[in-house]
């Protein structure tokens with residue numbers, strides 16, 4: 426499992442908080458900001474971007490992942506997620522958990538609230554156990570190839 430120190434965590438949380446201001450959320454009025462740490466130390470931020478169709482909306486987490494992957498990054502250490510909630514933590518939705526699993530179940534997920542340094546740290550595997558991911562498809566295709574070569 427990837428390791429991350431306290432300084433990196435607090436830096437990520439601060440980056441996540443800074444990106445709250447860019448949130449486009451005229452429908453939910455619920456800004457979410459996040460910061461994604463790549464294995465090479467690069468940080469990509471994200472915010473939720475809503476859409477009048479509602480279904481076209483994208484969460485902060487997927488925004489950050491799409492920015493990172495489309496810039497050539499595929500290995501990630503951690504993501505910090507925050508909202509304007511002052512006491513509660515903002516957990517990633519099911520769509521985002523699935524989206525993130527694509528790039529590794531060991532991702533560290535840091536949930537922080539708005540005003541203080543309280544946060545909770547999980548692995549993605551804890552948030553989406555027994556997930557379906559790339560390994561399932563590669564295992565299936567390997568098995569299929571073995572059968573067809575017999």
Ligand SMILES: [Zn+2]
Pocket residue numbers: 484485486487517518519520521522
């Ligand atoms: Zn989401």
